[in-house]
Amino acid sequence: MQYQAVVRKFGPAEEVVEIERAALPVLRRDQVRVRLLARSINPSDIITISGAYAGRTTLPFIPGFEAFGVVEACGEEVHGLSPGTRVLPVRSAGGWQEVKDTDPSWCLRVPDTLSDFEATTSYVNPMTAWLMLHKKIGLKPGMRIAINAAASSIGSILIGLANAGGVAPIAIVRSEQSLQRLRGRLEAVIVDKADGDLAAGLAGRHGLDAVLDCVGGGRASILADALKPGGHFVHYGLLSGQSIPNSFWASHPDIFFSYFHLREWVHSEAVGEVQHAYFGVAAQIASKVIATEVREVFPLERVGDALRSALPFRAGGKVLLA
Structure with missing residues (x-):
């Protein structure tokens, strides 16, 4: 038997996530069984639980896109993995349970240089940050970029990697x-508390090479105004709850706009490329270039308390289930 956090209807995570006990299935010949040791609570989990991706999410389901564990058993047809290997099972949800049976091809190997909690938070935010900087905007020394929600977990990682x-x-x-x-080292800091603050803060700072936006809403246009022609605007979140206005694109025809979703990149790449990128990110964590602060840790069976602590998301560190 194992504990599982289960969603049987879409809605606010604090209301619809229930803890249940379930029997372990027979391990398939082509799968590995991972004993999960720790799990993150991320915005992508909460968005999925809300029903925003109902078209590709079948009820009931077990949430959790970022979880770390150790291979406990391997099916008879599995080669290349062995019990005891430290892994991150990616490409699917299901991390909010004690044991996950999964495709061995999509278990990223975790180097021993990372602690268990470092491993648990080493995938969603660090990979997103690294890929946006290096794959989307082609980070080079001396570039000028703006990052909003800069005190968030991913904002801190973006600053560290940019530095x-x-x-x-x-x-x-x-x-x-x-x-x-x-x-970290910053060109400038803008405290955007009220209408007009952002535009005033960016005055005289135009000619940016890139903007990394996880807020959306009307402020996206103000940020885009600061880009040079041909600059990159990468949109990867919607913390404001407001979409980028339709006028944005007509007003900024000379910039490169793109969305970034880690899930789409991972599903489009060969596992070898994903593992290679992950090892690069893990090296940055091991060398303390980037880090994720952990604010609180709850046992899985107290997932309700963990969600109430984690939401709404704010600066100050991650809440883990371990």
Whole structure:
């Protein structure tokens, strides 16, 4: 028997995620059984639970896109993995349970240089940040980029990776409290608390090479105004809850706009390429170039308490289930 966090109807995570006990199935010949040791709570999990991706999500389901564990058993047809291997099972949800049976091809090997909690938070945010910087905008020393929600977990990672690449970004935060959390080399800091703050903060700072936006809404246009012709606007989140206005594209015909979703990249790439990128990210974590702060840890069976602590997402570290 094992504990599982199960969603049987879409809605607010604090209301619809239930903890259940379930028998372990017979392990398939072509799968591995991973004993999960720790799991992250990420915005992508909450969005999926809400029903935003109902067209590709079948009820009931077990949430959790980021979980770390150790291979416990291998089916008879599995080669190349053995019990005891540290892995991140990716490409599917199902991390909010004690044991996950999964495709061995999509178990990323975790180097021993990472602690268990470092491993648990080494995939969603660090991979997203690394890919946006290196695959989307082609980070080069001396580039000028702006990052909003810069005091968030992924904002901190973006700043660390940018610094490692010879770039001091413009950091945009929403409060004085968030300002105190910023670390790293920065070209400037903008505290965007009220209408007009962002435009005023960017005045005289136009000619940016790239904007990394996870907020959306009307402020996206203000950020795009600061880009040079041919600059990159990468949109990867919607913390404001407001879509980018339709006028955005007509007003900025000379920039490169793109969305980034880690899931789409992972599903489009060969596993070898994903593993290669992950090893690069893991090396940055092991060398302390980037880090993820852990705020609280709850046992899986207290998933309700964990969700109430984690939501709404804010600066100050990740909440884990372990």
